[in-house]
Amino acid sequence: MSLSEIIRLVLQNVAPILFVIALVVAGFDRGKPVADRLLSWLLLLPIGLGGLWSAYFHLFQPELAARAIGWIDSPFQFEVGMADLAIGLAGCFGFFASFGFRAAVTLITAVFLLGDGVGHARQMIVARNFAVDNAGPVFWFDLILPVLALAALFFSRKSRK
Template sequence: MVFWVPLLAWGAALFVAIYMVLKGPRPITIGRVIDQLLRYILVFPVGLMGLWAFMGHVFFAEQAAAAIGWATSPFQFEVGMANLGIGLAGIIGAFVRSAGFRAAVGVVMVGFLGGAGVGHIVQIAQTGNMAAGNAGPILYTDFLTPIAVLGLLLLQKLFFRAPAA
């Protein structure tokens, strides 16, 4: 299951974003595409994956640790709580259209998920840990997700500024 969840979350984000763009007003604009992509990346790969990781580390710690190739640890509770915060912030950020709030979510994700991604690479290099929860899709989405959120926010800021009053 650990292998599929990041792929399903990203697939759902892209599917729903495309659906919402096609269902929305015409003409379709790049600004609307970026907005919908950002919204549904915040809902699925950030929000729901954060909540999924929270539940795994807090309520199913042994299974989560095994999927990552770890022994269980009391630190999983702390990792789970960090995931809870990121998940809730992602869902809130999807519906609160504050660029500052969304940027803050992205920055926290860079620190936490980016750091986790670096940790996965170190574990692969030092121990050969190729467990699905360490070297599978989660490794890539630990980098992709925060980069996508911050990159889409940057595109919005650079190319779709509100006209001067």
């Protein structure tokens, strides 16, 4: 694998890579209960920075983003980009915020990402769309991240009682 192929692979999988980094960092960060640490790092890295990364492509590279998903460019990408931007900013702020703020960001993110996952699955079934950003790591990330974040939120709340 050439250096350019490695760089492309990393750039296409920034959010899932940030997810793995969040898991590792949460394991080493010993300041709080494990659920609190995990929720904090999931909010900052894959939700926050990953959301900002996705926003950049939907807002400033829409043709590239659409092609990677297996779609044609559409005005709806601006709306998706703005949603990604809002969630990304909220995730970054959530790293430092109160439990209530974290809960709201986690719930909004879970609905958005699980909805994306359902949309990707539908595209695979109905349109036979197996493009890398429809059926690849992004699809699994859209399912695993919100479930883990919701679990961390639940156990974080239990540890506060």
